[in-house]
Every structure is written in structure tokens, then in C-alpha cells.
Amino acid sequence: MKFVDEYRDADAARRWAERLARLTTRPWTLMEVCGGQTHAILKFGIDELLPKEINLIHGPGCPVCVTPIELIDRAIAIAARPEVIFCSFGDMLRVPGSRCDLLSVKASGGDVRMVYSPLDALRLARDNPDRQVVFFAVGFETTAPATALAVHQAAQQGVANFSLLVSHVLVPPAMETILASPENRVQGFLAAGHVCAVMGYREYEPIARRYRIPIVVTGFEPLDILQGIYLCVRQLEEGRAEVENQYTRVVGLDGNRYAQAIFREVFHVAPRHWRGMGEIPQSGLALNERYAAFDAERRFPRDEERGQELPECIAGLILQGVRKPYDCPIFGTVCTPDHPCGAPMVSSEGACAAYYRYRRLSCEGARAPSPG
Template sequence: MKYLDEFSDPDLARRLLDQIHQVTEHSWAIMEVCGGQTHSIIRHGIDQLLPDGIEMIHGPGCPVCVTPLEVIDKALAIAARDDVVFCSFGDMLRVPGSAEDLFRIKSRGGDVRLVYSPLDALEIAKQNPDKEVVFFGIGFETTAPANAMTVYQARKLGIRNFSLLVSHVLVPPAVAAIMESPTCRVQGFLAAGHVCSVMGTREYPDLAERYRVPIVVTGFEPLDILEGIRRTVLQLEGGRHELENAYPRAVPAEGNPAAREMLQDVFEPADRAWRGIGTIPQSGWRLAEAYREFDAEHRFDVDGIRTDESAVCRSGEVLQGLIKPHECPAFGLECTPRNPLGATMVSSEGACAAYFQYRRLDLAGAQR
């Protein structure tokens, strides 16, 4: 297939669904790791077309959603400074901190700017040598290479008024943490194709073997996801637990060697807190010692900020796959895209936003 619309072909989708129904004899719980996959599943109603015994569990693969509250509060403290130009992608601007969000800082006169690339922030730093320019670097392995390249360029060009607020997290340690949780119900994973396009697949065979779960790398279009589910179910029904790459058009086994080399140079592994999940050892990156001067967290002395999550918002349970978004009492009532209580309702990849956007309001409607 050459064209994107072919990956939404309804006849091919029906054939894949028929095959999934034919091979399913038991009940299985499968987690799609990526929030982009969650949106595709909910948008196209894939979860409602599967056999009754197959449950799709929505994983913590939304980078905005897993950014912890204390990191948001650190961003707000930095952005509120008169000497700072704070740059971010748009989906972070409305993520609530303890008391406000970046839009509120901007409305009070803070210099908060939406950019489309971290290199845009570096250009702003060049043009404003009297200001400290900070880029909010969040995300999984997918977005990390561009952030690493920007810091590399800042050092190479001698641009000292640029820094990065780092909140990068890694998928394989999260898979391990999910499987080791006492509340885990996951029996198979759909791995995120864009992450594997950068990092390759070499870390996943060991996870599949250690936890005895199938892991199938998939893309984001309906046929990609259905093929990933089909392969996962075939493994589960056959008692197998292996890595399969169902996304070879984008994912070579070795990933992107140039990107991985850049990441290895600029970043080093670190323990990271995940919103709603807690700290997972060695599950993220921080700037390596050679680049530590570009670390905004240390430059602006916000290391000590600590916060408590909202008692009303249950997004942490959504991120762990313990509840579906509409099972939260606040969903669609106190918590909407216009008045979000948590990041899962704000982010374009958040599960709560997907359920609201595509009208999965079952429980909220029943409560009314």
C-alpha cells in the first residue's frame, strides 16, 4: 500500500476484524501504549468492534499526560520571571499546575511563546541576547532527538542564554513498571511505532520474555492497529510471548542510529516521576554533565518544588489502565476540555480528551 487512505480501507478492516473474531476463544486485556493509538481506537470505534472478550486498556503513552505536576509548577515558576522567554509546544499551555497554567502566566504579561520546534526557541535566544530563553522539553523517545540536537547546537554556537526544562521519559521501563504492578491486568502490548522508529526494537524481546507477554509494534492508522491486535491475539491464543514488528515500513530493527548517537551524547539515564504513576527508576533522561549548564531546572533553582496531585482528578488511574475515562465521577462534569482538571483532558493524545471528543460519555450521561 502506498497511500494513507489505504490504511483506512473499510473492506480490509472488516477482513481483519473477521480474522480477529475467528481466532479469539478466550478473554484478553491488551494495552496500547501510545496516546495516538488510543485516539485512533476511540475515533474509529475499534474497541467496540472487537470480540466481547478483548478489552483495550489505554496506557500511559501520552507525553503531556505523564508530565508530573511538580514539573508543570517548575515551568510556571520559570515562565513567570521577567527575564525569561518561555517557549513550548501548544499542548502544554493549558495543562493545569497547582494553581494556574501557562496561559494564565501569559495573560498576566509573561513572555510565553508557542513554537513548532525547539530550534525556533534557539533562534529566539539568538535574537534576544538580553533574555533567558527556555524550551519545555517533554515527551518520549520520539521528540528527544530534536531537543538533544538543539542543546548540541546551543553549545556549539556558544548561545548561553538558552536552556532546556527536561521531562523526557522512556517506554521500556514503563512497560516493566506496569507489569510489576500488583494491580496489572495487561496480557499483551501494542508498542508505539514512532518510538521504535527512533530507538529500534532491541529492548523489547527481553521484556516479552521476562514478563511472558506478546509485544507487537504497530502504527496509528486503523489497519495498523487492527493488524497489531490480530497478531497479539494470535500469540495469546497460541501461548506465545514474542516481539513482532507489524510496522516495518517505518520501524527498522536498529531504529535511527544517528538519532540514538545524538541522544547518547546529550542525555544520560535518570529516575523520572510519572504523573499518576510515581517514580520509575532509570525511566527518563536528563542532560549529561557536558551539557548540564543548559539545564533550566538547575539554572533557575527550581529543584525544590514539590506538589500534591488533585484529589478530584483520577487521571492517574486512567494512565495506569485501572479505569476508563468515563468512570471518573468528574469526567464531562467538573472536568471538560474547557475546564480541565488533569492533563489527560488537555492533551491531544490524552485518553480523557479522546473519550470526550468522540462522545464516549456513558457514565457522565447516566449521572446527569
């Protein structure tokens, strides 16, 4: 397939792996930020091609994984209301809240629908003026512009029965949180290529300087990832700490200005709670006051219950790269993709689900003794 097969060529992958092996003189720990990259690394077995000295840890860039359980409970409560058509991206439907998931709400009679774009949800609102259509706005800088566009159009067209449950989050503050942690082991980042396609990569330069860490904007195909790792390790070996762009065919320095403009028109930066990582200042998006009427949190009364995480689940440590999925006492036993206890087991982008699907056998050998 054109534009895919070229980036999955086995000979080229081997050549990059050999160049990387010649370059590497000592151990380095890198984090790929985006869940899409984690998925590709495990699906294609890219980690198996790397020299032993290179340790990849999997970052918090899975939007499904970091959506807090309170918000999922809120989504479930809203979706169960009889006047509501609740719209969500597909993999959000299986994320467990405290008691059930959105698919169970659907089975109990709730009108829960999977959509591919927030604009599909807006169309549903126009077509069903007697219903309340709520879109679960999840994702990083990549999905936020489309959400913003939907709200902007709803306001222009006067679609009053449309609203958003917003859980958009931003990547750079999460990277800073990881770097600032005393437990941090990350020495270089592969930044999320699609986030940078929207935002550009100027905002990573202060981070690279402040923490003296190389950041390589990286794509999602096997050769992208291998080249991203190569560029990152080359900086580490040469003692440099810069922002570099591997994904030049998609990402420019300033990103997509139209997307950023619509995004700023509708949203402002606000503190957000991340599942497993807690509250991170300036790490999320909230609707601007002139669009506040489209905020589902204001439109529907609040349920007083607080979300409950399973105490054994170490999702937070996994999302920060401090632990691997097989370090978790319930990984692959109590917690499986069919019965996820923590969010990283739900989405195929989540580190636990990716390890379960692609690495279950090798994990059994690698499982560390459970803490305590």
C-alpha cells in the same frame, strides 16, 4: 490522501475485524502504549469493530499526561520571569499546574510561545541575545533526539541564553512498572511505533521473555492498529510471547542510530517522576554533565512550593490501565477538556479527553458507581 487513505480503508478494516473475530476464542486484555494510538482508536471507533472478548486499555504514552505537576509549576514560575521567553509544544500550554496553566501566564504578561521544534526555540535564543530562552523539553524517545540536537547546536554555537526544562521519559520502564504491579491486567502490548522508529525494538525482547507477554510494535492508522491487535491476539491464542513488528514501513530492529547517538551524547538515563505513577527508576533522561549549563532547573532559582493534585482525580490509575476514565467520580462533570483537573483530560492524546470527545454518551451508560 496518499499514505493515509490506504490505511483507513473501510473494507480492509472490516476484513481485519472479521479475521480477528474468527481468531479470538476467549477474553484478552491488551494495552496500546501510546496516546496517539488511543486517540486514533476512539476517533475512528476501532474498539467498536473488535470482538467483545477483546478489551483495550489505554497506556501511559501521553507525554503531556505524565509530566509531573511539580515540573509544570516550575515551568509556570520560570515562564513568568520577565527576562524569559518560554517555548513549548502547543498542547502543553493548557496543562493545569497547581494554580494555573501556561496560557494564563501568557495572559498575565509572560512571554510564552508555541513552537513546533526545539530548533525554533534555539533560533529565538540566537535572535534575542538579551533574553533567556527556555524550551520545555517534553516527550518520549520520539522527541528527545530533536531536543538533544538543539542543545548540541547551542553548545557548538555558544548560544548561552538557551536552556531546557527537561521532562523526557522512556517507554520500556513504564511498561515494566505496569507489568510488575499486582493489579496488572495487561496480557499483551501494542508498543508505540514512533518510539520504536527511533529506538528500534531490541530492548522489548527481555520484557517479553521476563513477563511472558506478547509485544507488537504498532503504527497509528486504523489498519495498523487492527493488524497490531490481530498479531497480538494470534500470539496469545497460540501461547507465544514474542516481540513482533507490525509497523515495518517505519520501524527497523535497530531504529535510527544517528538519533540514538545524538541522544546519548546529550542525555543519560535517570530516575523520573511520572504524573499519576510516581517515581520510576531509570525511566527518564537528564542532561549529561558537559551540557549541564543548559539545564533550566539549575539556571533559575527554585520555588519551594510543592504541587498539589486534586484528590478526586484518578489519573494515575487511568494511566496504568487499572481504571477507565468513566470510573472517575469527576469525569465529564467537574473535569472536562475546558476545565481539566488531571492531565489525561488536557491533551487530545489523553485517555480522558479522548473518551470525553468521542464517547461521552456511551460513557454515561457505562459509568461505574464511584468508589467509597
